[in-house]
Amino acid sequence: MKFVVFLIGSCVAVAALLAARSVLVRPSSGDADAMVVWFHQYGEAGTDEACQRYTRAFEQAHPSQRAKLSMFPGDYDSKVNAALLAGRGPDVFEHEPTLDDVRNKRVAPLNDLVDESVRTDFHPLAMEALTFEGKVYGVRTVIDTGFLYYRRSMLRAAGVEPPRTLRELVDTARKLTTGEHKGLFIGNDGGTNSHFGGLIVLSAGEKLIDRNGCRFSVPRIAPGVAMLRELNQSGNLLVGATADWWDPSAFINGECAMQWCGLWAMPAIRKALGDDFGIVAWPALDERGAPVTFVGGHSLCVNAASPRRQQALDYLRWTWIDNLEIQADWNLAYGFHLPPRQTVAAQAAALQSGVPAEALRLVQQHGRNLGGWLWLPEMDATLTNAMAAIVKRGADPQDELNAAVERINRALDRLLGK
Amino acid sequence: MNNTWHPGTAVRSARRPVAGRIALYGIVIVLAALFLLPFYIVLRNAFATHAEITASAWVWFPPKPTLDNLTGMFAGERPILAISMVNSLIVAIAQTALQLLFASMAGYALARIPIRCGKAVLGYILLPMMIPGAVTFVPSFVLVAYFGWVNSFLGLVIPGAFSVFATLVFRQFYLDFPRDLEEAARVDGLGTWGIFWHIVVPNSQGVFVSMGILLFVGSWNSFLWPLVIAQDQNMYTVQMYVSSFLTSQNPDLPKLFMAALVSVLPIAVLFLALQRYIVGGITRSGIKG
């Protein structure tokens, strides 16, 4: 097999493959002037087709406009960031806007889109997360939230009630652990990350950060993280499960009696367990605190450098703000999310009764935004490192948290230009 | 073809202790079983359902193997699996051909052509390997975007067409290449170019095939760069396709494993087909000994 023959053969092969490809690849709808829309790959079946359907509907309602929607798997955030940094970003894209985005003028303000009547209809926490200094930078398309799911039958058998404080959570986990299953599942790393750190702080009734700094009371929070360490060392936590806390398999398989999981998992849990499950929010830190749950989701932003800004705004308004049908479909027909517009949520049949109605009530009463505009990814990392030091390496909770708070405040000072 | 003698050919087997051979085979078989174990799991999961994969008991093989995962990949209005396979093939073939061409020439030059700054050039070529690519990633993308190669095969193939790793391997190989073949050719009046193409390349089949396979696999497995270059599904590569099932919420594990299985097949076939060329080597019977 000579190399030269290989070289020539490769040219022939590549040419043949390119020809084959042009047969397979139907030219994508829209020409070079079409608006470019990027979503990240959702896992639920039917989401791909649904998105394309909405885009077709938009094009029909606006005959002169063309849109091209693509979904990308894997490290979507890196792809978006690289594209924006290279000046080749899409026109509309899924993204949670950050302070860096605003300062570097990467996302466009959307105030003309969302007038007062509509703004108040959107869930207040979603609006808060997307509004900075009076300007709105994104439109929430789905709201995600989480709960402590528990098996009614297992709790009955052990004679315990769903926990209302963190201390009760630790004790209940112990009482629920048997030879067959563990009491609680909060992730394969035992909850040693900023998500649960944030929940603990919020469950104390404190804030993670505001313009005056990161000022939560370390003497109050430190025992909370110490309790997390106690949980990890007690052997009552499920760790090393096949999937992580986002996936309800462990709960469904009966590997744990309680699991912190998302609203998105409810259909699967309901299908597998019927009525044998209930939900509560993340327990309060102590008597002075209150239960909490996070309010997250996905939002769409407009590229500030887009040459098609008006079209992008039209697209956002028609498809994702004004169109209540699309919002209900997108949130409830494939996965299970909360529609960001409260009128849609109130009218949705799926949220009227049973556990889903309880979910809606829990979010309204106890939902909080975990971070906010001033909470940077590096602060996430600082908090995660502190918790890992405390839980995995046995460091002193007060010292670690104090050091973390100091670091976070330095980052905030730099951010606010002090 | 099979004229390289080595300790273990039939001539010596009478003298080799049987226990030694059994031990050797035993170890190789155990290791092979260990190496195959993960593939067995991928194979098992590819024909299972989500519940079976995340089940809390060990399942040797799903009692009712399902082909849903495979048929599911051909559903949908666009033949994404086929497109991503074709794209990956185009990129892998083109990139491997270019890499072999450029690296073999450069490797030969570094091994055989004496110039004063030879060491410096070697260092120049080796340094990029020691610099983590992940952080120079964005500047690379900006550069390629500047050329207008985003969402094109040029952007996928050209930046990676200059493999310093392959250059290194070719250089080491040609350092060991017997000079007498080249001397004889030079006496016959051939210049460096002629010697390279008429004498050296035809006699380095083994390293070309070995490197070709490794480079092909490297191209086939690359993920982050194609993700950033592609702007729509028409430019998906096969790794992107596999990853499209590993979403953060509701990952489609069965399809993920089936896709992984499918993506392994072309290379397995390639490797099997090219097996014998790897150990072809230089026919030395007439030259040495």
Next chain:
Amino acid sequence: MNVNALQPLLQRLGPRGRHLAAFAVFAGPVILGVGLFSYIPVLWGFVLSFFEARGTVAPQRFVGLSNYALLVTDREFIRSLMMITVFGAVIVPLTVGLSLALAVALRRIGWGRTFFRTVFFLPMTCSYVAGSLVWRMSLFNGQAYGVANMAGSVFGLQPVEWISAPSPPLYWVALVTVRLWLQCGFYVVIFLAALVEVPASLYEAAHVDGASGWQSFRHVTLPSIRNASVSILFLCTIGAFQAFDEFYNVMGGVASPGNITMIRTPLIYLYDVAFTQQNYGYGSAGAFVLTLLIVVFSALQSRVVGFGRAEG
């Protein structure tokens, strides 16, 4: 290509000029390509490391060496550097040793050679995503039905938490095995290509002198594949210092940040700094500190095994 037509021109260049011309033609493409696609981004990153650059790759504010100074005091970064050095010291001999052993074994066995060669090569074709998933979900999960725990139960051991337990650090078993599995095939192929080139006459001579299998390995095989071994050592070391993919995915990836803190390699840390925290100036500086470490290690290694010297 009609080289003869160029003869008069080449004659006029003189021998050194001819060599330079030939070198330019042969090595030109790689030199230019590497310059364009490697050095320009690298130099860009290098410049960036002296600036503050957040959320952009354009230099924002000149800070001189302050990024580098911060790195030296960065507890997490220093931990990652120490960790990767220890990892490299362990994984490189293991990988090279295992690959060489496999390659030699493959040369010796007569029956089923093609099959076994394919078996050891196949893991290379598996995407590291799928491979890491198998390791995390099926082989080393903490449940009784995980393969490792099932194997342990044969010896009467209780199921252990392989991945998330901070002590004993059993996650290293998972990480080392997955890396060996994914990478050995690569080095086996290179070793095989080198082993094939060892002249039969050398083995014959050794046999005539009464050498045993082990002795002929030590005195014939090893010296003959020296160049290949040295390159492989070099490549393996560089790869070890840049470990990222399997580490990240086996420990749980995005879903388990707490577990990642236990094995955070320099690249995992820098990836977080550059891409998640969008701190490109600091991330670039970190990359170059890591590069320095790799260069120093490789230079030491080549001094010990004599890399740059041309043999043959």
